[in-house]
Amino acid sequence: ETGVTQSPTHLIKTRGQQVTLRCSSQSGHNTVSWYQQALGQGPQFIFQYYREEENGRGNFPPRFSGLQFPNYSSELNVNALELDDSALYLCASSLGADRDHGYTFGSGTRLTVV
């Protein structure tokens, strides 16, 4: 059983640029959530995808968008990058509403905006 894999592991972008982060969910999981973890803080929910549809969204502006593909992998896109977007971006997968096993997290993508 493979876990959640994210790519790239590290990324440096310039303010104003766009970035795409990728996530492959754990085998058998059909739900993907994205979280932003700023330095010294807990993860903050960005949005969740279930069966290729956005299933819920946190308090993030529209320049944060996502996709889920038929194989349940996912992308997080951020447009017009700002310095405050520098953070660890975590992807988590789950099997629908199976909260008994929580959410399996990837190791994250460390994004630095300069």
Add this chain to the structure above:
Amino acid sequence: GEDVEQSLFLSVREGDSSVINCTYTDSSSTYLYWYKQEPGAGLQLLTYIFSNMDMKQDQRLTVLLNKKDKHLSLRIADTQTGDSAIYFCAENFDYKLSFGAGTTVTVRA
């Protein structure tokens, strides 16, 4: 609402027990989780408790839930150097997780 609070730091001697405390605000949360994060890594699920339970034990880990006071704690017995990490309490609210800021646990010899 979703507002999870934790103490920020805990220092414990190797072999002693660690107790990490957390308070949450949403009484409708059905699951509460403890995650561990080591430097440079993602989050590892340690354990969880369903809201109709008061206690759950899993090897060295004991979770206590006081639903009336919305207080959750994690006790780690016989704390080892490998337990040094950041521990996050999280409540499940509307299919998303709301996390505390994390408690940094340092184990000293």
